[in-house]
Amino acid sequence: MLFNSYPFIFVYFPLVLLGFFLIGKRNTRAAAGFLGLASLFFYGWWSVEALPLLLGSICVNYWFGLQLSPAPGRNERKRKALLIAALVINLGVLAVFKYANFFLQNVDAGLVAAGLTPIELVHIVLPIGISFYTFTQIAFLVDCWQGKVHERSFIHYMLFVTYFPHLIAGPVLHHAQMMPQFANPATYRIDPNKVAxxxxxxxxxxxxxxxxxxxxxxxxxxxxxxxxxxxxxxxxxxxxxxxxxxxxxxxxxxxxxxxxxxxxxxxxxxxxxxxxxxxxxxxNIIEFWRRWHISLSTFLRDYLYVPLGGNRKGPARRYINLFLTMLLGGLWHGAAWTYVIWGAMHGVFLMINHLWNAKVRRNATxxxxxxxxxxxxxxxxxxxxxxxxxxxxxxxxxxxxxxxxxxxxxxxxxxxxxxxxxxxxxxxxxxxxxxxxxxxxxxxxxxxxxxxxxxxxxxxxxxxxxxxxxxxxxxxxxxxxxxxxxxxxxxxxxxxxx
Structure with a gap:
């Protein structure tokens, strides 16, 4: 169901809007559940076959989130091992569905060049929105491990992941931006000014x-x-x-x-x-990435560039981290060398920009x-x-x-x-x-x-x-x-x- 379609504009959204606020008058938790189910219906309209994967991802990551949160008596080494396991599972699922054929195609190219029989490609349909809801939940898991998450409602978590306005194509949401709003009773009271x-x-x-x-x-x-x-x-x-x-x-x-x-x-x-x-x-290109797809840029900065060392380990390491971050950001967009090269180009642009600022422009306006x-x-x-x-x-x-x-x-x-x-x-x-x-x-x-x-x-x-x-x-x-x-x-x- 497209935002720019008759069924969405004239049927789905009016019914969801009406139902959400009518239920919210009586029970905010039920209204949140209604909106979560409506979001799952929205996703299922695209692909019923992909719904089990989404629901499984939500349940597994919610459980991991509970186990990763700091608590008295919890073993820190076990918590870190659980975090690694959770990240491997999420990235592994994403890799299978999004990158398996890309990997096999490159392996096959090498096998054909060597005169060997190529491996048959797997027949997997890419579930729509998998990159967005995977990244959203990875950020949640890391924040749970760091003790930044205090919301424990499964309904609010499910709604945070499946919320239909962002589910298919972003933005990449952060739990701190959304879950407190779902817990706020004022959210469930209609505001004519906000609607207008x-x-x-x-x-x-x-x-x-x-x-x-x-x-x-x-x-x-x-x-x-x-x-x-x-x-x-x-x-x-x-x-x-x-x-x-x-x-x-x-x-x-x-x-x-x-x-x-x-x-x-x-x-x-x-x-x-x-x-x-x-x-x-x-x-300049630094400013461009502060303005373009801000939610993804923020995610890459907080959960990739900073963990790689950011700018804390000297200029040379900083440039390498910038390049690697953009390279992986390009690969996130799709399983093709064209996306990797696009990311590499922007990585080079950013390196040159930072080098220019450090060596030539300095702090001059x-x-x-x-x-x-x-x-x-x-x-x-x-x-x-x-x-x-x-x-x-x-x-x-x-x-x-x-x-x-x-x-x-x-x-x-x-x-x-x-x-x-x-x-x-x-x-x-x-x-x-x-x-x-x-x-x-x-x-x-x-x-x-x-x-x-x-x-x-x-x-x-x-x-x-x-x-x-x-x-x-x-x-x-x-x-x-x-x-x-x-x-x-x-x-x-x-x-x-x-």
Missing amino acids: IGVAIFVFGLAKKLLIADPMGQYADLMFNGVHKGGIEPTLYTAWFGAMAYTLQIYFDFSGYSDMAVGLSMCLGVQLPLNFRSPYKST PGRIARVLGWLLTFVCVVVAWIVFRADSMDTAMSVYKGMLGLNGAPASAFSEFGKVPFRKPEFFQLMLVAIIICLTLPPTITLERWIPHPKSMAGRPVMARLSTVVLAIGTFALFAWCVSKLGGYSPFLYFQF
Whole structure:
């Protein structure tokens, strides 16, 4: 069930919202259980076959969490051994379902090269959302071991893991952000202001997906699929416009999903963390990773980079830790060398950035021209890295890179290789311009509440207060109607595959 579908918007979510608050009036624990079951139904809509794995993961990790928490008389060596066992089980399950065939494919390549019989690949379907709920629970287990978890309710834990706004494609949640909210009785009382703001944020996220990401994706797919399946060599303009189209598609697709998740959750009285903070405004790659997919960046920092030693063991070790963290972050996105190379590219970018700060810039504040040049360099690096992230193979990526360097020529028309495009050229360029302006000028959608005039600022001007509310409501409804007119086609979110 997609967020951007008729069944979800007009049936599932209204029923869940109504049921949650009606039950919450009488029994908050029952309401939490209802929301957990509704989340399992949401997941089961995708794949009933994957439900046992999710439920088994929840039960096993909840038990491990209880055993890992510090308590008088508990053996510390046993607790550490249990933590290692829990991590091995979680990562082992993820490795089997997500990386088994990737490993076998590479082994087979070596066997074929040696003239030996290759091993047959396993027939495993990747359970949707497994990376997100596995990482979420790994963080929980480590925090239990460190004594940071004090919530013991199984219902709240199940809801924390399965909570449908984030279950399929994140953000990667931390127990401290969520479980106290599920334990708070105020969460179960409907707040009309939160519902209104939540609906508005959801509509803005829906618009990002349907009105910008999907059209951009049409051109990006045209270029990448043409290279991969048709053997076309993209020329200078085609390669750059295709790269830009994907750069905008992945941002508006994933940030649109995150906005929709935040909006849905706000309607339910639960605050999800900010996952995007205008990343394409970044003036260096360090800043980019503080703004892009913030929940994953935070997880990688706290549970991988810091345990590896962080910056505590000298500059050389720091750079190695940065590189390894990004390499594994790339592998987390998918079982393919293209993702590994994408992670390695960002690892190198971060190493160069930190080295520049330490040896050249030091603590000097960059001027306006330096910031503009820094933004341009950062943006180009991000666009160049997205090529290998999107490409089906390294051959496809190299062909696009050659085109971006002009090695395949530069015809007068950016669309000459592909014939008829799915929309007229002026529409494409206009949409790209609008998308870039939104990326570079508007604040994150999650801050929408700040755009609405506060009642105190309208004190003594009741007519203006009502007028502003009416205008915003009409604008949101008109945007929603526009989005609804685009519903109907199969349009999954890009991060579902990770």
